[in-house]
Amino acid sequence: MDFLRPGSWEEALAAKAEHPTAVPIAGGTDVMVEINFDHRRPEYLLDLNRIGELNDWEVGEDSVRLGASVPYTSIMENLRAELPGLALASHTVASPQIRNRGGVGGNLGTASPAGDAHPALLAAGAEVEVESVRGSRRIPIDDFYTGVKRNALAADELIRAVHIKKAEGPQQFSKVGTRNAMVIAVCAFGLALHPSSRTVRTGIGSAAPTPVRAKAAEEFLNAALEEGGFWDNGKIITPSVAKQFADLCAAACNPIDDVRGTASYRRHAVGIMARRTLTWTWESYRGTAATEGAA
Ligand SMILES: Cc1cc2nc3c(=O)[nH]c(=O)nc-3n(C[C@H](O)[C@H](O)[C@H](O)COP(=O)(O)OP(=O)(O)OC[C@H]3O[C@@H](n4cnc5c(N)ncnc54)[C@H](O)[C@@H]3O)c2cc1C
Numbered sequence: 645m646d647f648l649r650p651g652s653w654e655e656a657l658a659a660k661a662e663h664p665t666a667v668p669i670a671g672g673t674d675v676m677v678e679i680n681f682d683h684r685r686p687e688y689l690l691d692l693n694r695i696g697e698l699n700d701w702e703v704g705e706d707s708v709r710l711g712a713s714v715p716y717t718s719i720m721e722n723l724r725a726e727l728p729g730l731a732l733a734s735h736t737v738a739s740p741q742i743r744n745r746g747g748v749g750g751n752l753g754t755a756s757p758a759g760d761a762h763p764a765l766l767a768a769g770a771e772v773e774v775e776s777v778r779g780s781r782r783i784p785i786d787d788f789y790t791g792v793k794r795n796a797l798a799a800d801e802l803i804r805a806v807h808i809k810k811a812e813g814p815q816q817f818s819k820v821g822t823r824n825a826m827v828i829a830v831c832a833f834g835l836a837l838h839p840s841s842r843t844v845r846t847g848i849g850s851a852a853p854t855p856v857r858a859k860a861a862e863e864f865l866n867a868a869l870e871e872g873g874f875w876d877n878g879k880i881i882t883p884s885v886a887k888q889f890a891d892l893c894a895a896a897c898n899p900i901d902d903v904r905g906t907a908s909y910r911r912h913a914v915g916i917m918a919r920r921t922l923t924w925t926w927e928s929y930r931g932t933a934a935t936e937g938a939a
Contacts, residue, residue, distance in 0.1 A: 646689070813837035831850045
């Protein structure tokens with residue numbers, strides 16, 4: 645196995661163009677497990693750790709540009725206000741050691757349906773900035789996951805950054821596992837309120853071949869909130885609306901039975917998480933709206 649160590653982004657792109665089968669390694673928390681278990685024996689490893697810019701982030705007016713290798717710990721410590729859903733998801737990843745190494749670029753590279761960043765990215769609305777020697781493009785997160793552990797990257801492309809909309813309303817993330825730490829999700833759910841567009845977005849993890857949004861549930865809820873004037877009057881969401889939303893989220897799942905849980909349990913749990921995260925975020929929105937109204 646050859647170890648390629650580019651010193652700059654341009655060198656990394658050139659190396660990937662020359663060796664398209666080279667496997668990039670960032671934190672290594674997925675790659676090294678695969679190599680150690682002999683699930684993968686790449687001819688080349690492409691080490692991205694000398695490329696400092698991949699560990700940087702920029703907070704813009706509307707969005708955050710998150711370098712591909714920014715570790716979960718930095719997201720939790722520095723971007724909680726801008727990216728609350730992703731910060732909450734980061735908290736649930738593995739252990740402090742893994743959170744110090746692993747990042748969103750690696751989660752996207754692996755594209756496991758159980759990756760914890762995905763529901764938060766889907767709910768917030770994100771774009772993945774990828775590049776090759778041929779040029780750069782931005783892939784909307786909805787188009788990024790193409791199959792079980794498959795993504796939309798071409799063989800010569802690398803992930804440079806992820807652009808995530810800054811939160812303008814409450815966001816939540818919920819994960820079911822057998823314990824609180826060091827656990828792969830049985831299933832997970834992300835929800836973000838977007839008051840300026842009066843929309844709600846969702847993300848479901850580990851309950852379908854890829855991370856998915858519950859689009860029918862979102863459409864139902866958006867219409868119900870609009871019809872009842874909820875965004876303006878800040879009323880409590882009625883139990884029947886919350887239940888219908890939860891049922892539609894459960895229906896958006898296409899899970900399997902595996903060692904971590906059955907398909908029917910996953911559907912059930914997604915429904916529960918959908919109702920809970922909706923209640924938490926809406927209560928928080930009502931609180932903020934009430935404070936703003938009083939000011
Ligand atoms: C003990 C343990 C517990 C874990 N628990 C969790 C958990 O709770 N939740 C969770 O979501 N994950 C978990 N993981 C998986 C892993 O930590 C995450 O997926 C993490 O986000 C991977 O990031 P990384 O930087 O270490 O990726 P790496 O291992 O370096 O790379 C992962 C994949 O992404 C590709 N890649 C990396 N960077 C780029 C780039 N810039 N461009 C293109 N491709 C790239 C690599 O080639 C590889 O295919 C766990 C892993 C371990 C070992």
